[in-house]
Structures are given as C-alpha cells and as structure tokens.
Amino acid sequence: MTVDMKTIGNSGWVEFSGPNIAEAQEFYAKVIGWNIAPVPAGDMQYNAIMLEDGPIGGFSPIPSDKGGWIIYITVVDVNTATQTAKDLGATIEVEPHDVPSVGRQSIIIDPQGGRIALITYESMMA
Numbered sequence: 001m002t003v004d005m006k007t008i009g010n011s012g013w014v015e016f017s018g019p020n021i022a023e024a025q026e027f028y029a030k031v032i033g034w035n036i037a038p039v040p041a042g043d044m045q046y047n048a049i050m051l052e053d054g055p056i057g058g059f060s061p062i063p064s065d066k067g068g069w070i071i072y073i074t075v076v077d078v079n080t081a082t083q084t085a086k087d088l089g090a091t092i093e094v095e096p097h098d099v100p101s102v103g104r105q106s107i108i109i110d111p112q113g114g115r116i117a118l119i120t121y122e123s124m125m126a
Helices: 021-032 078-087
Strands: 011-018 035-038 047-051 054-061 068-074 091-099 103-109 115-121
Touching: 011 021, 011 115, 021 035, 021 047, 021 054, 078 091, 078 103, 078 115, 091 115
Parallel strands: 011 054, 068 115
Antiparallel strands: 011 068, 035 047, 047 054, 091 103, 103 115
C-alpha cells in the first residue's frame, strides 16, 4: 500500500539531524539497507533516503544537535497548526518558515516532550 506523503495527517517524511551525518548514514545503510543519495537543497548539503518509489526521508547536518530523528506530519496549514499547538501548550522550536521548492514547515515540542515537524507542501498551497 502506498500513501501519498501529502495526505493530511500522514507522516510523509523522516529526517535525521546531528553533528556527524556521514557516520549516521553509514550506520543506517548497513543496519536497514537504505540507499542514500545527495539531492539538490539550495546551499545546504542534503542526502535523501531512497527507496524504489523515490525519497522517504533524509539526513540534515546540524552540528549543535545531539542527533536524532524527527517525523514530518502533513497539515493543511502550517501557520494555523503551529498556533493551535502553541495554544494547547506546545513549545515552538522552529517557527513556520518556507523551504524553497518544498513547502512551509515548523517544529514543535508537545506538552509531553514529543518533538515533531509540521509541513504543508508547496503543491498544496497553490
């Protein structure tokens, strides 16, 4: 079964961020068998996790991050969803912002400490 990553409420993307993505990529390639390939991402280095149908996630170098995974949940409107989360007690780690050729995203920490990203894809905003 294939679920479109743009389906509202779907966890359409996973991303590892941390100080040593080369080490993380090698680890997960060996453990899971992922094929990891560089993809265009503006001025940033970005490597995508590739399956037969295309990318499902990626690795983002964030030197200050201890290293960890984040799930991107597709929402109708990132600004509204982020504000609703804040109103319900979430901490906004990364305010809503545009990602060129991708869409608009934010990162929240829910009242229990769970960290997720909210995303509205560019094609959904047209």
